[in-house]
Amino acid sequence: MNIMFASHTYMGSPFVVGSHHLSRELEKLGHSVIHVSTPLSPFHLLKWKDRDIQARFQILQGKRVDTSAVVNSVPMSMLPWEIAGPIFKRTKKNWMLPSIKKVMREHNMDSVDLLLIDQPRFVGLEKLVSPKVTIYRPTDIYSKMTGDASIASAEQTLMSVVDGLVSTSGPVLSELHEYNPSVPTLLLENGVEYEHFSAPAAEPDDLKSIPGPRAIYVGALDERLDLKGLKLLAKEKPNISLVIIGPVNDETRRDFAEFAHVHFLGAKKYANVPAYLQHSHVALLPLSNHAANAGRSPMKLYEYAAAGLPVVVTETPELLRRQEKFLHFYQGSEDLPQKVEEALALGSDRVAIRDMAKRHAWDAKVNTLLDFIDNL
Structure with a gap:
């Protein structure tokens, strides 16, 4: 399959998260995988001294920081979620979404069979790439973790369009499933290498x-x-x-x-x-x-x-x-x-x-x- 994983954490980060492991395992099974993490924007240049920001810009410029065959993409968007989130809450239009078709063309992926989203800020990505199957995979109760009301709005919208909900814990699954009780669910805890x-x-x-x-x-x-x-x-x-x-x-x-x-x-x-x-x-x-x-x-x-x-x-x-x-x-x-x-x-x-x-x-x-x- 052609698989896209829309994650909150870039591969090569000091923190290795579940999307990294799942992407590598999927690639080992013969699937083509693009791992896309939270986009950068021109506003991030204001935080240039942050090493994490520097690392993400290096990946954007083509530097390889991960040794797996998974495509590790940190794309560029117009606005950061701090600005785009409140706009989305009012209009349901996400100005944080990157030019993802460009990433797909660069890596010869003409269509997406499976889209896995564990970063709710990617709400609307499913419309851009038109996957055969879309899965929301929350790893935390993001709205409570961040205190951001626009995240709750993004998750509610996602739950109205996805084909399945895969959660890493019972409380997260219960919280999100309330948005759309008809969506099939899977409780799949984080694993270990x-x-x-x-x-x-x-x-x-x-x-x-x-x-x-x-x-x-x-x-x-x-x-x-x-x-x-x-x-x-x-x-x-x-x-x-x-x-x-x-x-x-x-x-x-x-x-x-x-x-x-x-x-x-x-x-x-x-x-x-x-x-x-x-x-x-x-x-x-x-x-x-x-x-x-x-x-x-x-x-x-x-x-x-x-x-x-x-x-x-x-x-x-x-x-x-x-x-x-x-x-x-x-x-x-x-x-x-x-x-x-x-x-x-x-x-x-x-x-x-x-x-x-x-x-x-x-x-x-x-x-x-x-x-x-x-x-x-």
Whole structure:
């Protein structure tokens, strides 16, 4: 098939997301795939110092930052969603949409069989490319995550035209399905690049000097993270080294400066993350009470497990639903320190945890997705 994936995150980003994995798996099966991510606009030049913006402009200019055969496109549009969104809410016309036919011509794709959209800002793309099948694949409750009312309008419009809804969590599926209860649905949680995270890797040099036991968190440090719980963990359990991998601002560093056993190692390339996980003892997924967390399907969950780690995680309806035995749940921030200590004391059967993760490999996920599409 000719497949277009309209995603919120460009391939080559510091964050590897589900659309990247699904696109690669689809390409491995022999399909032609164009992965299109959120467009740039002339207004983005005002943020030129942002490295993420620079990377996206480089892709726009033809620089290859991803080694797969998937076409990685960051197109150009007239307006950013911040301006186009309110206009869309009033007029139902999306001025953020890029000149996608040009991208298709450049890569000899004369028609689209399957359009997968996980970025609601691409509303209206289905009219431009006229796919045989259109699937909306939300990975979060975007309107609540962003606080943007125009996103809710975009999603409502999408749900009136798509052929199927594929969601990564129960809460997201329930929220979106209300817009159009007649649309066929599939609950397909995010998966894991199993071989990448389970293949043995040498201990990184910057981890060797950090004493065990090591509790590790990999990801963004934003309002969706239970920073209060992490600080309590650092304060109450000085015997546990807290290793944090991901971009960190100066304010957060200052907030933890008094704790010598907290180690901010910065962002790491996706290729190197498994080594840090495999040489730690417990993984952390501390979620705040942010509204968007109720519907999250964190990829880190099974990446941690593929590396053999038990995971201490905040209770959410979605994660409780899964009943994974390697998860150790806590409720309030004040419970995190004790729960981490308990998880370490219990020890873990790394082989058994890896086996649980293997069921969620991306190749299995894409086959389930294609079966759903075949049955529409």
